[in-house]
Amino acid sequence: MILTSIPCTTLFYWTAAIVSSSAILFLAGLRLYVFCTLGICKSKSRMDGKTIIITGCTSGIGKETARDLAKRGARIIMACRNTDTANQLKDEIAKESNNSNIVVRKLDVSSLQSIRKFSQQINQEESRLDVLIHNAGTAETFKKKITEDGLEQTMATNYFGPFLLTHLLIDLLKRSKSSRIVVVASELYRIACLNLDNINPTTTLPAYLYYVSKYANIVFTLELARRLEGSGVTANCLHPGMIDSGIWRSVPAPLSWGLDLIVKAFFKTPEQGAQTTIHLAVSDELKEVSGKYFMDCAVRIIFNLFLKELSKRTFFGSFNLTLKIFIFSKLLLKYSKYILGI
Numbered sequence: 001m002i003l004t005s006i007p008c009t010t011l012f013y014w015t016a017a018i019v020s021s022s023a024i025l026f027l028a029g030l031r032l033y034v035f036c037t038l039g040i041c042k043s044k045s046r047m048d049g050k051t052i053i054i055t056g057c058t059s060g061i062g063k064e065t066a067r068d069l070a071k072r073g074a075r076i077i078m079a080c081r082n083t084d085t086a087n088q089l090k091d092e093i094a095k096e097s098n099n100s101n102i103v104v105r106k107l108d109v110s111s112l113q114s115i116r117k118f119s120q121q122i123n124q125e126e127s128r129l130d131v132l133i134h135n136a137g138t139a140e141t142f143k144k145k146i147t148e149d150g151l152e153q154t155m156a157t158n159y160f161g162p163f164l165l166t167h168l169l170i171d172l173l174k175r176s177k178s179s180r181i182v183v184v185a186s187e188l189y190r191i192a193c194l195n196l197d198n199i200n201p202t203t204t205l206p207a208y209l210y211y212v213s214k215y216a217n218i219v220f221t222l223e224l225a226r227r228l229e230g231s232g233v234t235a236n237c238l239h240p241g242m243i244d245s246g247i248w249r250s251v252p253a254p255l256s257w258g259l260d261l262i263v264k265a266f267f268k269t270p271e272q273g274a275q276t277t278i279h280l281a282v283s284d285e286l287k288e289v290s291g292k293y294f295m296d297c298a299v300r301i302i303f304n305l306f307l308k309e310l311s312k313r314t315f316f317g318s319f320n321l322t323l324k325i326f327i328f329s330k331l332l333l334k335y336s337k338y339i340l341g342i
Helices: 008-036 060-071 083-097 112-125 153-176 187-191 206-227 255-266 275-282 305-312 323-340
Strands: 051-055 075-080 102-106 131-134 179-184 233-239 293-295 298-300
Touching: 051 060, 051 153, 060 075, 060 083, 060 275, 075 083, 083 102, 102 112, 112 153, 131 153, 131 275, 153 179, 153 206, 153 233, 179 206, 179 275, 187 206, 206 233, 233 275, 275 293
Parallel strands: 051 075, 051 131, 075 102, 131 179, 179 233, 233 293
Antiparallel strands: 293 298
């Protein structure tokens, strides 16, 4: 009787208000949960006398990583494609950290030629390399791009480039002892699947290849750690969280409008997103830790049987491997030889 006496418009407004308020409270609670569960690097370790390479550090978590490590006294090598922007940032960080031992070197991680040139310069100029941080990445959406080397742009930037760079600098890392390789991966590996017949998928949707490239990053890190056992070099990978870092800037409108709203409201800031990278680079407790996957500054389990198997066995031919892993090994060896030029 009471409800029938209430005008429909009033009832509608009250219903809308209740639903809207509930949604706002839910989103606020979600934001609070994200904030409360953030992993923070608690290490106070200094990095004086140590040399660190950070790829793609003119924005996002790479920029914040460089800023933090410079404050710890490290020699920072900013490996960036846009050297003008990098030099401006270098001056900013040097002033803020009171550390002038920061240099900019040109590197396009999607170009094999650029990687070779960069690596040659580093090997000639640097006497040591304590930490190599593979931070550079791209997240193309719908437009397919092929590099000058015939590689798909996302895979070239996120996987093949870091793969080659690591191998060209590995001797310098080994000579430096207690050195570290840090690879920025992603939890999105969970929804990726490697096509064993085509690990350079030039016709696949680029947005999906971001997930595939991060899957490949983890596979590479686990096998690299196994191969580097006893060498004094560790290799670990991480998920930085969902970051407002600008990596999705290639997403076209109107899709980008809704994405921007979500990103600004609920994603981590670049400073928050850099914490796990910094943790892997500086924490004394991780000196002997290798072959692990981190999130929020803590080890996380990799929920993929294929990856678990790869963490235990070689890429190239154990008769105990499953047929699937054997095929993947042959394909990776084929592309490894192509990339490394051996």
